[in-house]
Amino acid sequence: xxxxxxxxxxxxxxxxxxxxxxxxxxxxxxxxxxxxxxxxxxxxxxxxxxxxxxxxxxxxxxxxxxxxxxxxxxxxxxxxxxxxxxxxxxxxxxxxxxxxxxxxxxxxxxxxxxxxxxxxxxxxxxxxxxxxxxxxxxxxxxxxxxxxxxxxxxxxxxxxxxxxxxxxxxxxxxxxxxxxxxxxxxxxxxxxxxxxxxxxxxxxxx
Amino acid sequence: xxxxxxxxxxxxxxxxxxxxxxxxxxxxxxxxxxxxxxxxxxxxxxxxxxxxxxxxxxxxxxxxxxxxxxxxxxxxxxxxxxxxxxxxxxxxxxxxxxxxxxxxxxxxxxxxxxxxxxxxxxxxxxxxxxxxxxxxxxxxxxxxxxxxxxxxxxxxxxxxxxxxxxxxxxxxxxxxxxxxxxxxxxxxxxxxxxxxxxxxxxxxxx
DNA sequence: TATATGCGGTACTGTAGAGTTTCGGATCTA
DNA sequence: TAGATCCGAAACTCTACAGTACCGCATATA
Numbered sequence: 001x002x003x004x005x006x007x008x009x010x011x012x013x014x015x016x017x018x019x020x021x022x023x024x025x026x027x028x029x030x031x032x033x034x035x036x037x038x039x040x041x042x043x044x045x046x047x048x049x050x051x052x053x054x055x056x057x058x059x060x061x062x063x064x065x066x067x068x069x070x071x072x073x074x075x076x077x078x079x080x081x082x083x084x085x086x087x088x089x090x091x092x093x094x095x096x097x098x099x100x101x102x103x104x105x106x107x108x109x110x111x112x113x114x115x116x117x118x119x120x121x122x123x124x125x126x127x128x129x130x131x132x133x134x135x136x137x138x139x140x141x142x143x144x145x146x147x148x149x150x151x152x153x154x155x156x157x158x159x160x161x162x163x164x165x166x167x168x169x170x171x172x173x174x175x176x177x178x179x180x181x182x183x184x185x186x187x188x189x190x191x192x193x194x195x196x197x198x199x200x201x202x203x204x205x206x
Numbered sequence: 207x208x209x210x211x212x213x214x215x216x217x218x219x220x221x222x223x224x225x226x227x228x229x230x231x232x233x234x235x236x237x238x239x240x241x242x243x244x245x246x247x248x249x250x251x252x253x254x255x256x257x258x259x260x261x262x263x264x265x266x267x268x269x270x271x272x273x274x275x276x277x278x279x280x281x282x283x284x285x286x287x288x289x290x291x292x293x294x295x296x297x298x299x300x301x302x303x304x305x306x307x308x309x310x311x312x313x314x315x316x317x318x319x320x321x322x323x324x325x326x327x328x329x330x331x332x333x334x335x336x337x338x339x340x341x342x343x344x345x346x347x348x349x350x351x352x353x354x355x356x357x358x359x360x361x362x363x364x365x366x367x368x369x370x371x372x373x374x375x376x377x378x379x380x381x382x383x384x385x386x387x388x389x390x391x392x393x394x395x396x397x398x399x400x401x402x403x404x405x406x407x408x409x410x411x412x
Numbered sequence: 413t414a415t416a417t418g419c420g421g422t423a424c425t426g427t428a429g430a431g432t433t434t435c436g437g438a439t440c441t442a
Numbered sequence: 443t444a445g446a447t448c449c450g451a452a453a454c455t456c457t458a459c460a461g462t463a464c465c466g467c468a469t470a471t472a
Contacts, residue, residue: 131385196402262450353457
């Protein structure tokens with residue numbers, strides 16, 4: 001993954017080798033990716049959106065594939081703050097607390113990006129890994145945490161299939177965006193929680 | 207959708223306008239689609255696999271997009287015989303009876319095809335419709351039937367969310383193939399049935 | 413101010429693939 | 443057999459885009 005730290009040391013003379021435009025270019029790449037998919041995306045589109053020259057892009061990444069992998073890997077985790085998860089005392093409370101307009105919006109864009117990468121995922125292991133680490137795993141991990149907490153406090157049975165249940169919401173959300181082309185809105189998420197997840201662990205909606 | 211009926215009437219003289227090669231070309235298109243995705247697929251590949259000339263393809267379909275839509279729309283429904291669904295008397299029995307090597311194999315290929323079309327689905331409403339009718343809806347419909355039957359015989363509660371529950375298995379299977387790149391095998395399907403679907407409708411595995 | 417360097421912009425090269433055209437051979441009808 | 447038509451193959455055009463080369467400006471160092 002690219003480091004977006006401070007500029008590196010000066011060269012012999014002259015300006016620092018700052019690569020100041022990297023974040024703009026990566027953001028532009030994600031935008032274009034979400035709108036047109038991997039094959040539809042051109043380096044010219046990315047450069048234009050970042051108000052950068054095409055050469056600047058190639059100075060930093062040696063190919064389109066590398067740029068895309070890096071863009072996905074550097075994707076901001078703004079939607080999930082894994083260190084400050086809600087802890088409401090009930091499984092339903094925790095799950096519902098994750099539904100926020102900001103979070104929904106962010107997740108939807110990531111799913112659009114994922115849609116544009118699906119056919120590439122099976123051909124580029126590095127990309128598959130980046131997508132998994134940046135989009136998939138964080139969400140699954142959050143659900144796992146909520147389920148384990150619920151087991152610990154005795155709210156749900158200890159022998160339920162945590163791994164499969166943690167995949168449930170990401171799976172259905174992906175399917176809804178990628179295949180059904182419908183929005184993952186509050187209504188859908190509540191129906192999922194109250195109609196599937198809670199019943200599946202032996203709880204029921206209030 | 208293209209009709210694959212008998213040859214049409216003879217022209218003034220000479221050979222019938224039979225379009226005999228249509229099925230081979232459509233099958234070849236589906237094979238290439240499953241292997242390389244929409245953007246990776248070239249008309250030359252399809253023609254070569256069907257042992258046909260490129261011109262023959264274009265005599266019949268005016269563009270790559272049209273060919274793909276038609277191939278998906280004409281896709282054989284070999285895996286699901288909607289008129290002869292199992293009826294074992296229990297929901298679990300019905301769901302398990304759908305797990306057959308033949309059916310799994312067939313479903314997996316369709317999911318591969320879907321993977322190659324995902325990024326195109328959002329740009330071509332005709333393709334979205336074809337994919338839905340040929341791959342998605344049949345499966346959802348089967349699950350709906352099983353759930354309704356179970357409600358009618360009093361096996362499960364009448365107020366459960368049939369629509370969402372019917373999407374569960376197709377969603378998780380798609381996710382598994384498209385994103386996780388894992389096989390949808392018997393083991394996975396049994397874990398899904400016994401670990402999620404049955405608990406979600408208030409039943410438990412034997 | 414002088415110099416080195418990164419940058420935006422643009423023009424360029426090379427290639428891949430969509431779609432077209434042509435042609436010789438095969439096959440059907442009469 | 444003769445006439446009409448379809449087919450496979452291959453050559454062709456044209457466009458789009460990946461990747462490269464270059465230039466003049468801006469900016470930071472000294």
